[in-house]
Amino acid sequence: MARDWQDLFITRDGSSAAVQDEPQQQEKRRGFFKRLRENMRKTREALTSEISSTLFENLDEETWEKLEEALIAADVGARTTAEIVEQLEQEADRGELTGGEQLTARLTELLANVARVGDSRIDLTAGPTVLLMVGVNGTGKTTSVGKIAWHLRKELDQKVVLGAADTFRAAAVEQLEEWSRRAGVDFVKGPPDSDPGSVAYEAVAQGVRDRADVVMVDTAGRLHTQDNLMAELAKVRRVIAKQIPDAPHEILITVDATTGQNGLRQAKLFAEAVDVTGIVLTKLDGTAKGGIALAIARELGIPVKLIGIGEQLEDLRPFDPDDFAKALLS
């Protein structure tokens, strides 16, 4: 289960996980949990008031309705919600669940199971591994690329090249360049208004030349309904594959946790265009619960790999289904 950066990423030297000894890991994990809980405090307060006051009573019609509303309010979506509630109702009818405490435990388990799909780790052993970041405008692509690069460099000691293939949005290149400075990693950009494919090509070429471990390519935000821009994205991918046949090895889509049911459409159309392998669920530090990630996992089988729970560098974290489910409902 991915809980720490060492658990999420499989690196070439493979030794990074062993560097940490057990107590330190425990300490870090507690630190993370504390942070996630703090950041999601408001969320929990809102949910706790709705759930604990009812679920710990008897399992009646009102309980199911309240539960349904809580899941809907978390953007889990009407369909996924209906399935989960129905299953719990059936289990209660069979006498398998008897009180609110059991119900909460079972609910958390079900939610975590929905989130647990596909391969939740990221393999960085390809030498270089190419990681492509895609997503809708304003979901946090550039910030996520910057933060991942920082962690890969500082915590996993990876040699990283960043490619600024968002050549469309004003100042996007400068934004990523600033991140490359903070993370202390190499940076590739093209001349103004250059073709994103050529920037991606150049970044991968430099990664190969310099024997980098990871090449991360940032792309312009685009709405999944813009066919020409989606075709452009597919082209960026083909250009990368021309240099390294299996690349990009990892294609991550950023999904804003405040996104509603449209998130499902976003993930579906991006996956159709470029074979998305994972989700970065950003902006979980507000009151939004990011339940749309569950709908995406369930309907499309794409796992969440990273979550953003704040603006600080350490606030981008590997995803853990159990923690997520608990934070959603505790």
Place this chain on the structure above:
Amino acid sequence: MFDSLAEKLQATLADVRGRGTLTEDDVNAAMREIRLALLEADVNFKVVKRFTNAVKERALGSDVIGQLNPGQQVVKIVNDELSALMGGESEELKFSSSPPTVILMAGLQGSGKTTATAKLARYLREQHRSSVAVAACDVYRPAAVDQLVTVGGQAGADVYERGTDADPVAIAKWALDRASREGKDVLIIDTAGRLHVDENLMTELAEIKRATSPTDILLVVDAMTGQDAVNVAEQFAEVVQFDGVVMSKLDGDARGGAALSVKSVTGKPILFASTGEKLDQFERFHPDRMAQRILGMGDVLTLIEKAESQFDEQQAKELERKIRRSEFGLDDFLEQLRQIRRLGPLQSLLGMIPGLGGHQLRNLRVDEREFDRIQAIITSMTPEERRNPEIIKGSRRIRIARGSGTNVQAVKALIRQFGQMQRLMKSMQSGKMPDIGALMRQGR
């Protein structure tokens, strides 16, 4: 992904036809569909609850005998209630009697504030002939100032910036002084994205407000926002009492239920819709269009009414007869074309058809001038040529091209397409009316 709610409702209530009134069971079945559709459109669940209760009350009390079937009747009630909830007329920005008018932009990260700032600047320059300055108060996100310098410049606004080392409140105050000194009509203050639960940044926003006494405070809301839109709007309303909303990213396929939620919970009007990446893709918001978009139902009722008033039943029968006997000539085609065009611009007509969501619609660009050309070509033909297009060769072609102001290729293409259409009609067994879509494809 979604079927249109209007269609679902009509299917759900199809067997009620003729019974005269709706029973409670009928209405409950309809409410389930409405509830699901609204939730999938991201309307807040509390708003959905209130809404379905209101619709249910009206539907139960209503008499369904009449020209509309029960399904359509409920669709109409839903449409009415939704439009009422969205607010009637589109509302306007306020302008200060002593310039500059100060507009403060606020919102979550990534909602599109900087883009909206530039678009609004351009809009005010074009529509109100205002001189506009924009102030760069987002000192946190790397390169946010650079972004505003670029897009603000493209919008023709003066960009007031002092880099990222100054304090946002100080920048805002300084920008206001400068705008007054330089005699600007409008100053738009772009701020950093902030979470509604981030106390420090929300306090900062309140301080910017205090320091600049904005004429309007606009909250930028992403059209794709889910259930949380309500929390965000309530918090921002509490801290800065914003005056109106800009819905961003409406060019996607999100149903935009957030608009309904925000309006319903805060009572603040949605003033503008941002509908694309280009600076001119920014317009006044129309509540009625949004109501229809949320339901994905198109304006079926208007379409039905229009079609009824325009199509003469007698003519339709005559047409059917001709098609069956393969007597459908260019004259009939011309008449069909005129009838369809009498319904209104084709683009808006297509928008009324359920199931044709915004996405497909934008790709299918209807060029009205193309129809003008077709009409011109046909009317430049002699009656005999219209009956017998095969005789149109060489000099006839040149004459028709000249008469219609087109060229020989266009005349040839039309005759070829008409030939294809005739074959298509022959292949139609039932002899029913050619559908509009087929006609249009042929027409193009």
